[in-house]
Amino acid sequence: MARSYCSGFAVRCGHHACVPYARREDLLALFGVHLTAALECGEKILFVGEDAGSMLEQLPLATSATESLVARGQLATRPVLDGFGPAADPDRVVAVLRAEAEAATFAGYLGLRVCVDVPWIESDLAKLLACEQRITALLADELTEVALICHYDSGLLEESIELAVRAAHPITLDAVRAQRREPLLHLVPLRERIGLHVRGEIDRTNVEEFAAVLRSVHRAGENLHLELEELRYADVAAVRLLAQTANLFPNGHRLVLHSPAPIVLTTLKIYGWDRLPTLVIEGGDI
Amino acid sequence: MSGFVHQACVYGSDEEFLSMAVPFVTAGTSAGEPVVVVATPHNIDLLRRAQPDDRVEYIDCFSWYTAPGRTTLNYFDRVRSHTGPGRMRVIGEVVWEGRTPAQTAAWKRYESTLNVTFADTASWIVCPYDTRTLPADVIADARRTHPAHLGGSEITSCAEYVDPGTFVGEAVTMSQPPADAAVLPYALDLHSVRRFVTIWSTVHGLHGERGDSLAAAATEVAAYLSEMGDGRLSVRLWSQSRTVTCDVHAPSVDIADPFVGYRPPALDPHPGDGLWLARYLCDHLDIRCDSSGSTIRLEMMEDL
Numbered sequence: 297m298a299r300s301y302c303s304g305f306a307v308r309c310g311h312h313a314c315v316p317y318a319r320r321e322d323l324l325a326l327f328g329v330h331l332t333a334a335l336e337c338g339e340k341i342l343f344v345g346e347d348a349g350s351m352l353e354q355l356p357l358a359t360s361a362t363e364s365l366v367a368r369g370q371l372a373t374r375p376v377l378d379g380f381g382p383a384a385d386p387d388r389v390v391a392v393l394r395a396e397a398e399a400a401t402f403a404g405y406l407g408l409r410v411c412v413d414v415p416w417i418e419s420d421l422a423k424l425l426a427c428e429q430r431i432t433a434l435l436a437d438e439l440t441e442v443a444l445i446c447h448y449d450s451g452l453l454e455e456s457i458e459l460a461v462r463a464a465h466p467i468t469l470d471a472v473r474a475q476r477r478e479p480l481l482h483l484v485p486l487r488e489r490i491g492l493h494v495r496g497e498i499d500r501t502n503v504e505e506f507a508a509v510l511r512s513v514h515r516a517g518e519n520l521h522l523e524l525e526e527l528r529y530a531d532v533a534a535v536r537l538l539a540q541t542a543n544l545f546p547n548g549h550r551l552v553l554h555s556p557a558p559i560v561l562t563t564l565k566i567y568g569w570d571r572l573p574t575l576v577i578e579g580g581d582i
Numbered sequence: 583m584s585g586f587v588h589q590a591c592v593y594g595s596d597e598e599f600l601s602m603a604v605p606f607v608t609a610g611t612s613a614g615e616p617v618v619v620v621a622t623p624h625n626i627d628l629l630r631r632a633q634p635d636d637r638v639e640y641i642d643c644f645s646w647y648t649a650p651g652r653t654t655l656n657y658f659d660r661v662r663s664h665t666g667p668g669r670m671r672v673i674g675e676v677v678w679e680g681r682t683p684a685q686t687a688a689w690k691r692y693e694s695t696l697n698v699t700f701a702d703t704a705s706w707i708v709c710p711y712d713t714r715t716l717p718a719d720v721i722a723d724a725r726r727t728h729p730a731h732l733g734g735s736e737i738t739s740c741a742e743y744v745d746p747g748t749f750v751g752e753a754v755t756m757s758q759p760p761a762d763a764a765v766l767p768y769a770l771d772l773h774s775v776r777r778f779v780t781i782w783s784t785v786h787g788l789h790g791e792r793g794d795s796l797a798a799a800a801t802e803v804a805a806y807l808s809e810m811g812d813g814r815l816s817v818r819l820w821s822q823s824r825t826v827t828c829d830v831h832a833p834s835v836d837i838a839d840p841f842v843g844y845r846p847p848a849l850d851p852h853p854g855d856g857l858w859l860a861r862y863l864c865d866h867l868d869i870r871c872d873s874s875g876s877t878i879r880l881e882m883m884e885d886l
Contacts, residue, residue: 332768357767364767365765499776500772529798536849540849559794559798566859
């Protein structure tokens with residue numbers, strides 16, 4: 297089933313995605329996203345494109361950072377991926393990807409992220425699509441340590457061709473939205489009592505968003521319930537917000553935390569906030 | 583009586599240990615003060631025989647002194663829970679055997695740091711040092727890290743005592759990360775740091791909660807260094823000798839406070855109080871500042 301949108305950060309090994317882009321600056325920003333995602337995941341990254349080398353220089357990174365990544369072999373550029381593009385040769389592409397993946401694994405990386413700015417000529421469309429389909433099967437079944445992200449300049453594609461290109465990939469990313477992380481935090485008001493179901497992660501970068509929603513659901517004179525079993529992570533700032541919220545409750549009213557994760561319980565305990573009389577923990581094992 | 587008292591008891595025989603411990607414990611229980619004895623099984627056995635008393639809590643020091651930060655915060659958690667009159671009394675016999683030189687240095691800093699962390703608590707901690715088993719430098723430094731000495735029931739001040747800021751502020755030596763360490767050369771946000779540390783921790787054998795703990799500690803360290811500087815930071819992670827090490831480096835930061843993360847946090851935020859959690863979660867935390875900036879090093883023993 298093709299997915300219409302996900303973040304570039306959500307692309308994982310085994311994925312084969314396409315990104316039709318309209319603006320050169322989006323391609324550049326996407327290369328930055330792919331580089332960050334690869335570094336976060338401990339992967340080697342290979343940028344393929346006629347001007348991949350110069351694009352790398354335009355990324356808003358310290359030159360020393362990119363130079364040291366290139367020197368240690370975690371970052372590489374190629375003008376073309378042999379067999380991919382004009383006069384596409386699926387067997388050749390598969391052999392090249394295998395060799396690159398093997399080298400990345402041998403060097404100790406946890407995967408290989410290949411980002412291609414696909415050069416193409418209309419007459420080669422059928423071959424190119426056959427190549428893409430072959431790669432989809434390969435990544436899903438065999439080369440599961442490789443992610444391939446194919447960037448197509450949509451200005452060069454007719455609508456019908458762009459549809460065919462999208463159809464040849466299991467994942468299509470929107471060139472603009474893919475530049476953002478998928479939201480870390482999902483908050484849903486509870487139906488049967490006053491409170492929130494909290495899913496994801498909270499740290500200093502999104503704690504204000506959490507604080508605002510918390511304020512909006514709180515009703516004076518009522519207990520406030522937070523269902524936390526799907527909150528994977530909360531940093532000290534987030535747990536402090538819970539404690540400060542509880543501390544403002546008048547006696548007799550409670551902030552009730554349901555099934556908090558071990559890290560939340562540990563933080564409450566070692567900061568002494570589990571002793572607040574207005575904060576109640578139900579469920580969750582330390 | 584309130585306030586913090588921290589004394590060393592340098593002893594060389596079972597009798598000498600008991601001459602301090604028995605009156606210390608007895609005075610505490612008679613006054614209704616909580617008494618905790620964290621000592622070697624041998625000393626616990628001695629004291630139990632000499633002064634049987636169900637009101638005294640005994641803890642084997644080998645299970646208590648696991649990591650300086652964690653031990654400090656576990657003590658603090660107990661002391662904080664004491665709200666009654668008088669002081670909470672603790673006999674705390676640090677484990678020095680089997681420590682590497684770096685660990686020994688860290689436990690010496692731990693002794694000195696207690697003077698800062700517990701300054702505002704109602705507690706009386708006596709740390710026994712056995713001259714029969716401990717190296718001379720450990721005994722000598724006991725007099726540099728404790729303001730006073732308790733021998734029998736006699737209190738004498740330690741002339742060698744060094745201000746904790748001076749003792750702990752002495753530069754920490756830190757080895758260079760190996761060339762093949764995993765590198766996150768820049769962090770887009772805190773999630774970047776967490777993702778990187780979680781993935782590489784798992785690769786190096788820290789699974790589940792241990793890996794999560796290192797990632798949480800690294801997040802707090804990264805948040806602190808970002809707050810203190812211009813946001814630029816890099817992270818390195820590697821494994822050597824069954825220890826997973828994570829360095830967070832900020833080129834633009836100079837950490838002036840050697841006790842960051844060792845001052846008891848409050849409900850209102852204070853820069854660096856996230857390190858209180860990092861110190862608790864990790865087996866070891868070191869801070870080094872030099873001309874290249876500041877590095878905070880976190881260590882976790884690999885799972886067995």
